Structure formats: C-alpha cells, structure tokens
Amino acid sequence: MAKYLFPNFMESSEEYSALRDFWRSHVWNAALEFSNADWSTPWLAELDRTLEAGNPIFSAWTRDRSRGLKVVQLPPEEGGDELSRWVEWFGGDAHDPAALRTLVIVCVLTDSNVMRIRKWIEEWVEVGECIEFEQTLEITTSADYSPELISAGPH
C-alpha cells in the first residue's frame, strides 16, 4: 500500500511549508543535476496556503529553453494514488516566441509516485521530453492550444 507523504498539507501551515521545501530540496534540486539550462523557481506566483492549495505546489521555468514545469498536488482523499501529466503551451502557442512548453504534473504524493515524478522531471529538464510517458502512454498535448486566460481544455 502506498505511503502518503505530507497527507495533511491542506490543513496544516507547517506541513504545507515543509511540503514546499520537499519539492525544492528532494525533487527539484536532484533533477537540476541533469540540466545545463538556467532554470528559475518559483516560476508562478506563490499564494497563501488556502488560495494556493497545492495548485500549483511547485513551478519552474527556463527562458533560454522556453520550457516550464508546473506541479499540482492533490490531497489523498481527492485523488487516491493518482499520477498524471501532459504537455501544454503557456502564454501562447508553438509559434509564439514568448510561449513556454510546459510539463504539467497532477499527483497525489506517495512514496512510489515521487520516484516516477523525479524521473519525469529529470527527463524534462534534461531533454524537454517525457521519454517514459511516450513509450507507455498516449501523449496528451494541446496542439491547438490558444492562450485563454479562463479556459477549458483540451479542445
């Protein structure tokens, strides 16, 4: 049975703060070893705990590679042991030089999920692709993505 990590992050300020540190120190910093690009974190605004609510819990971006990363964490009661991801464009489409090709990960944080997430992020920062994903699952991209500020996707 999967072990949940930081399962009470939605209710506890202390746990939420520790969770943010976990993403930075245990997941992101390890992945950065695979990158030679100049990544910055956070990329997206960090709101207070109740407004942010794990959505996203972590973000990073690199201007020189036009690439972003956004992680949305769900509480266990909402997602079981869920783990999913897709690639989308942020701030424009593939033809917009300012747009970022962004890996979005939606997860419940378990001990087993965190291993896969680390692998996905390592691949993303290293080559900008989801290698394991493309080998095993149908990739979901928003090729016809339009930069809608309130949107329902994919179209």
Next chain:
Amino acid sequence: MRWGQDQPLTATDARKLLQTLEAKLTPTELAERRVAFRKARKFIADAETAGGVIIDGRPISKTWSDPGRLRSIRVDIEIWAGAAFVPDKE
C-alpha cells in the same frame, strides 16, 4: 476566453466569463468538468474575499479537473498581469 482591461477584473465579471465559457461547451464537455468549474468558482470567491489577487511579477496559473476523469480535461485560470477577482465597488 481572454480579458484585458484597464481596471482589475471583478469577481462578478469573472463569474460571468465562466458562465460564458460553460455555455460554449457541449453537455458532455460540461459534464466532464463539473467539479473543475466548481473549484474555479471557489477560487474566484476566495480571492474575492481576500480582496483580489495581484500579480507582482509572477503569473498565476491554476488547473482543475474532475476526479475519475483524464486530468488533462480541465479548467484553467491564468492571470498574467495586473489584478483580478476584486470585489465589486461599494
């Protein structure tokens, strides 16, 4: 559905934008996003209670989807600049 205006978008107007978006979806698309829209509305309401959200250099990007559905079937709210979801003026 985009907005861009001199004044911050009010929460009331944001809810109207969501309604407009919902009206553009098919019944199936809407059914797939029922929880996502509810959460988007809650975020707007919570932001309104807090006096709105202000961008100080980093954009806001929120993603919601329905449990049990493909998570890439979703509702997104992105705020790139300025302020949004402010309460109506008295």
